[in-house]
Amino acid sequence: MSFLGNSKALLLAYSGMEKQSLSYSVNIMLSPQFYTLKKEKLPLKYLYQAKKIAPSLFDGFLEDTTKYEYFVYKEEEEWIFIAYDPEAISNFLLSKGIKPEQAAKIFFAQQASDSFTAPVLMGEKESLVSLNNTVVVIPRSAMQKNSKTLSFDDSFTPKTGVTLQGAHGSVLSKKQTVGLALFFTLFALMFFVEGWRYTNDSQSAHEEMQILLDEYPSLQSQYTRDSIAAKYTMIDKNERKKTDIVKTLAGMIFKGVKVSSFSMNEKVFKVDFICSDAKVVKRLIQLAKKSEFSSAKSMTGNVVHIEEKL
Amino acid sequence: MNWKLYRNELIVAVSLALMLSGLLYKNTQISSGAQEMLSNKHTVKEFRELIVLQKTWANKNISKKVDKLEKIVPSSKVKWSKKGKKLTAVYNGLDPKELNKLMTTILSMAVQIQELKINRNSSSYDVEFKCKW
DSSP states (O other), X not given: OOOSSOOSOEXXXXXXXXXXXXXXXXXXXEOGGGEEEEEEOOOOOSHHHHHHHHHHHTTTTSOTTSOOEEEEEEETTEEEEEEEOHHHHHXXXXXXXXXXXXXXXXXXXXXXXXXXXXXXXXXXXXXXXXXXXXXXXXXXXXXXXXXXXXXXXXGGOOSOOXXXXXXXXXXXXXXXXXXXXXXXXXHHHHHHHHHHHHHHHHHHHHHHHHHHHHHOGGGGOHHXXXXXXXXXXXXXXXXXXXXXXXXXXXXXXXXXXXXXXXXXXXXXXXXXXXXXXXXXXXXXXXXXXXXXXXXXXXXXXXXXXXXXXX | OOGGGGHHHHHHXXXXXXXXXXXXXXXXXXXXXXXXXXHHHHHHHHHHHHHHHHHHHTOTTHHXXXXXXXXXXXXXXXXXXXXXXXXXXXXXXXXXXHHHHHXXXXXXXOOEEEEEEEEEETTEEEEEEEEEO
């Protein structure tokens, strides 16, 4: 497995080539027999725009039944569009003894048009030449006798190429890959954000604690904190209880009920209510029981007496 | 092996690994941070409670606030004795409105009630109030 550049041997693939026996992977340069070329001067700035319109450029030129892929690049002022059938190429390579996984990268002869300074022989009958900057196949008979030819080698290797996908090797299609990768990446992002939020929450509580400690330095000591808690918690509890009792008793005064006497100290409270009649007495006692003053009792003279410990 | 042939699988595997590492990161943060966060939040809550208690019951302005109780009813009805942080106030002949006003004020103050007595005399009320702060 090589992750570095194109250091592999370059093999020229043409229809009449001999069967290969490879024990290693190679780069393949396809002759024009395997692709359809179009050159256009278009006012496009970006490659993705050119790739987007590529299929429409070949409308009517290619068979509708074949699934083509497109390789696009810019050559000076012109955009070069190459349509190729990956499945047909894979099948051809297989028929020549080259397994798809042995084809590291696929190049198109057009990409190396500048390197074709002289014809390159393709078997005994054909040769590759660059005419007006377009690489084409011509019969060898059309060549001048004793004309100079080039031997095909790795120096023809262009910078970019394509890999054969789908037909062989990869189980996942491009669409599935994009979908799954997006799905996993989205979840990854969510998990990272959630994790970061937990860290942040923890930090914010710590920061809040630090602010309080800066504001009230005495709280830094556990002894001081215990002492404050011991001193004031009991006072707070007792005084709130007293206040609540007074408020509850005040809430028990309704028409026909008057406070006769009330006393409260730190341990106990007593209250006497004077009621207008026995009916009011009964109602007041019920109300007192409901307010959890279980000691409420009726006394002589329509008086209700409550006495409880605090 | 030509890894580029399996580029799609590689992309999916990398994104899957990314998701799993995200999940691992989140879980690590939860398990390590949760304990600390709970502890910090508990401490902050405890601090706030102590601060509120201290502000309520150790307030230096309580003494001034208590003075209101002397002027809440006509001076002829009050016997006032304030020594240090202790108060004894005796109110005589309060009408129900004055009694209500006095009780509302007493209950809104952060003082420790030592004794509170209310006695009804026909249509008026006598109150004895002892507190400290």
